[in-house]
Amino acid sequence: MSKQFDVIVIGGGPGGYIAAIRAAQLGFNVACIDEWKNEKGGPAPGGTCTNVGCIPSKALLQSSEHFEHANKHFAEHGITASDVKMDVAKMIARKDAVVKQNNDGILYLFKKNKVSFFHGRGSFVKAAEGGYEIKVAGAAEESITGKQIIIATGSNARALPGTPFDEEFVLSNDGALRVGAVPKKLGLIGSGVIGLEMGSVWRRLGAEVTILEGLPTFLGAVDEQIAKEAKKAFDKQGLKIELGVKVGEIKTGKKGVSIAYTNAKGEAQALEVDKLIVSIGRVPNTIGLNTEAVGLALDERGAIVVDADCKTNLPGVWAVGDVVRGPMLAHKAEEEGVAVAERIAGQHGHVNFNTVPWVIYTSPEIAWVGRTEQQLKADGVKYKAGTFPFLANGRARALGDTTGMVKMLADADTDEILGVHIVGPQASELISEAVVAMEFKASSEDIARICHAHPSLSEATKEAALAVDKRTLNF
Ligand code: FAD
Ligand code: NAI
Helix, strand or coil: CCEEEEEEEECCCHHHHHHHHHHHHCCCCEEEEECCECCCCCECCCHHHHHHCHHHHHHHHHHHHHHHHHHHHHHHHCCCCCCCCCCHHHHHHHHHHHHHHHHHHHHHHHHHCCCEEEEEEEEEEEEECCEEEEEEEECCEEEEEEEEEEECCCEEECCECCECCCCCCEECHHHHCCCCCCCCEEEEECCCHHHHHHHHHHHHCCCEEEEECCCCCCCCCCCHHHHHHHHHHHHHHCCEEECCCEEEEEEECCCCEEEEEECCCCCEEEEEECEEEECCCEEECCCCCCHHHCCCCECCCCCECCCCCCECCCCCEEECHHHCCCCCCHHHHHHHHHHHHHHHCCCCCCCCHHHCCEEECCCCEEEEEECCHHHHHHCCCCEEEEEEEHHHCHHHHHHCCCCCEEEEEEECCCCEEEEEEEEECCHHHHHHHHHHHHHCCCEHHHHHHCCCCCCCCCHHHHHHHHHHCCCCCCC
């Protein structure tokens, strides 16, 4: 007889492992199946986020930022650092160690919460009495059954048609995080989140970086004023971004990659690079789940169809994270995982999509929550806008990083905050205040009246709130 569980979670990324832990906290007997392998073939739970996404990319961003500071900014502080060198192998090894700490942390959390972990691929066998039978194919093969199934199988990098990833010359996010030496010339296709973060890492380390973007506008989802400010900073840093291009034939040779494309003026161009990172979005992953066995509905993009509560078309089967609609973000996946576990327990799990923050971890960082000015205009909402530049913030001056601004948008009649957009130092941390404010339906006046520590970057948020009412104190 196969092992019986109340809840089986397929996928151990941020959506899956968090769902498993929350379900266990709620008193369920829980299994989590994840197939990711480390280099020794052992389990490496944490999914894309931990292994080839959020965590390793931030480790490389940190290392490369230190390198850039030592080379370009220490002198401003009177520090002489000559002959600064980057040992890429050591940087990658440190990144791998950070990843392993996170893998091990999740295995520890499974033990602590009494979640049964299965290393292998999970797939549907059939609907069984009161639930579903799931096959786990790992070192051994076994069958387990669960009353409730949560699918959190994530996403994979989208390849350009006709140009598969070889991870030596044409790299997905996986290969991009394992480059062994700084390429002299690096090309990227797509100036979205990965393009900008990975492009920044290798530019800081000395690569000549060119990003080819299909759309005519830079970061179309970002508030236009913020995107413009960010673009100015990237241009100054020497990150070459060509907008409105049409990528043609891509040829891989022994030494590198040549990319034929037409530029925004329609002129034929060629780009020769040592490595090419293709970062043109990601596709939901249901490979090997055997969805047909139970008739699980997928949409035309291959995403699992779910309602607002993450329920699929099958009773007792739920899906969360990158494999369903909505932004492909780790914290969105986690929130959905928690909400589903709570719904299974008969509670009222809730995810507020209006307050999911976005962060791009470049320098300057870009972070936002809520609607952009262009969205408010399109929605016909009357609003007031306030901006405050970091140039006028004492802490930013002391840090030596005065690029960018905080921008707040509030309803013209009620003063409720509708969006906050930041480009500048520590935007990733500053955005939390805006998320809290929006969750509590705060007005810009609420933020303007709250005491913020001095000197701190968060004073720029307070000043942006004051700017909504045209009464900044320091600008
Ligand atoms: P995943 O993390 O993809 O996890 C799915 C897991 O399921 C994997 O371990 C996979 O092996 C396993 N699996 C799949 N099928 C099966 C099966 N049949 N049986 C068993 N196991 C299976 N988001 C942020 O919020 N912040 C960031 O800074 C950020 N940086 C990123 C950087 C990069 C380079 C990339 C690529 C992504 C980044 N993301 C970031 C996005 C983030 O990684 C994803 O949104 C997040 O990982 C989605 O979580 P998930 O649990 O849905 O899926
Ligand atoms: P993306 O959707 O952010 O950007 C893809 C870019 O490629 C877009 O600008 C698009 O217009 C462009 N593009 C698409 N097809 C093209 C083509 N044929 N030629 C030229 N340009 C083309 O996707 P990306 O960067 O691959 O990242 C995937 C997802 O991973 C992100 O959307 C995000 O959800 C997540 N992520 C989140 C991070 C964060 O939160 N800091 C960091 C990295 C990834």
